[in-house]
Amino acid sequence: MTNKDLTIIIATFNSEEKIQNCLESIGQDYKVIIVENSKNTDFKNKIEKNFKNVECLLAEKNLGYGQANNLALEKAKTKYSLILNPDTRLERNAIDNFFVTAEKNSNFAILAPLNGQSFSKEVKNNLELIEVKNVKGFAMFLNMEKFEKIGFFDKNFFLYFEEIDLCRRVIDNKEKIFLDPSIEINHDGGKSVNQSFSYQIELTRNWHWMWSTFYYHKKYDGFFIAGLKVSQKFFSAFFKSIFYTISLNKEKKEIYLHRLSGLVNSILGRSSWHRPTLD
Numbered sequence: 084m085t086n087k088d089l090t091i092i093i094a095t096f097n098s099e100e101k102i103q104n105c106l107e108s109i110g111q112d113y114k115v116i117i118v119e120n121s122k123n124t125d126f127k128n129k130i131e132k133n134f135k136n137v138e139c140l141l142a143e144k145n146l147g148y149g150q151a152n153n154l155a156l157e158k159a160k161t162k163y164s165l166i167l168n169p170d171t172r173l174e175r176n177a178i179d180n181f182f183v184t185a186e187k188n189s190n191f192a193i194l195a196p197l198n199g200q201s202f203s204k205e206v207k208n209n210l211e212l213i214e215v216k217n218v219k220g221f222a223m224f225l226n227m228e229k230f231e232k233i234g235f236f237d238k239n240f241f242l243y244f245e246e247i248d249l250c251r252r253v254i255d256n257k258e259k260i261f262l263d264p265s266i267e268i269n270h271d272g273g274k275s276v277n278q279s280f281s282y283q284i285e286l287t288r289n290w291h292w293m294w295s296t297f298y299y300h301k302k303y304d305g306f307f308i309a310g311l312k313v314s315q316k317f318f319s320a321f322f323k324s325i326f327y328t329i330s331l332n333k334e335k336k337e338i339y340l341h342r343l344s345g346l347v348n349s350i351l352g353r354s355s356w357h358r359p360t361l362d
Contacts, residue, residue, distance in 0.1 A: 086112045089178070090159035091167060094151035096120040098169040101271070102130070108172040111136040116158060118142055118151040145358050148220075149236030149245040156235050161227065167268070168221040174267035181224045184263050188212060192233070192258035193250065194224040196266040213262040216254055220246030221270040229258050237302075241355035242291035244299045251303070282334070286341045287359040293320070293345035294355050301349075310350070317346055 091113050095102055102117070109115060115137040119126055127139040140158075142151055152166055163185065165178070177196070184194060195218035223246065233256050236245045253260055293316065300309035320342040327336035345357065 086114075088162045088182075089113050089165060090155075090161045090163075091115045091165045092152055092155040092159065093117045093167050093169055094120065094148050094155070095126075095169045096145060097123070099126060101170040104172055105167065105169050106130070106134050106137065108174075109178075113178065114138075114161070116140065116155040118146075118155050120145040120147070120151055147241035147355070149240045150238050153235045153238065156225075156227075156230075159227070164225045164227055166220070166223045166225065168270060170271040171221055172269045174269065177266050177268055180263065180265045184212065184261075184265065185224070185226070188261070189226075190259060191261055192226055192229040192253045192256075193218060193260045194226075194266070195219070195260070195262055196222055196268045197262045197264040198267050198269070210264050213264075215260050215262055217247055217250035218260060218262065219270075221272075222268040229253070229256075232256060233258070239298060239355065240295050241357075242288065243295040245295075248299060248302070283359040286337060287357060289338050290341040290345035290357040291355060293342045294349040294357075297346055297349035298355070313346060313350075317343070320346065 091109060093102070093105065093115065095117055096119070106115065111134060113136060115134070117130060117137060117139040119139055120142050122141055122143055124141065127141055130137055130139045140154060142154065146154070156164055156166075163181075165181065167173075181194060185191070197213065233249075233252050235249070237248050240248065250260055293313075296316065297309050297313050300312050304312070320339050324336055324339035324343055327333075327339060341357075348356070
């Protein structure tokens with residue numbers, strides 16, 4: 084296999100502090116498509132100037148993780164695509180090891196690194212592939228021909244559950260997902276966006292966690308079962324928002340009001356409309 088067999092895809096949103104390390108760990112041998120969820124032309128120009136193998140697409144608005152990745156996946160024409168979060172760093176030979184595994188085991192839909200997953204030390208020290216039902220979304224190596232039938236991310240998710248939903252559709256289509264212990268990709272986790280926006284991002288995450296939780300369960304289990312599954316979360320958010328209002332804890336109150344709002348909007352069938360305010 085050659086570097087022409089792979090497109091690396093990274094969805095970003097005000098990720099200037101993290102993306103530099105990620106791109107440096109990739110090197111310049113592979114085509115990279117970044118989808119920046121804003122109109123930040125300075126970001127685009129700087130990235131494309133410093134990394135000649137990178138094409139940065141400006142989404143013009145915040146599409147979210149799934150739709151931004153879809154935009155790049157539809158543009159990619161290679162045999163494989165590697166989806167990365169901007170706060171990841173590839174260890175040496177990570178991409179080569181993806182290719183080695185893909186050549187030996189071509190009947191896969193998704194490959195992912197083992198590190199960052201919850202397994203015992205004994206399992207991690209075994210270099211055999213581990214077949215699983217889902218993986219974490221920070222690094223996913225896609226066999227693109229498999230997704231002609233499956234499709235990519237559900238555009239209704241803005242944040243959270245996108246990769247869980249995608250993996251479920253992979254399994255429902257009788258395709259395979261593997262973790263590979265030979266591949267190491269470091270992930271900071273929850274730190275893709277510049278830290279100056281951390282509180283607004285925290286509010287957004289809480290809103291969308293609740294919205295996506297109900298939407299996902301409704302999609303596969305129906306409205307009433309989904310309602311039962313989120314009922315405890317609903318009452319917890321409701322009573323905690325009251326408690327923190329009374330105790331004058333403004334930040335905690337806002338967090339639980341956002342959790343409650345996200346869940347109520349999802350129950351009412353409204354789209355995942357909430358976006359962070361970064362002005």
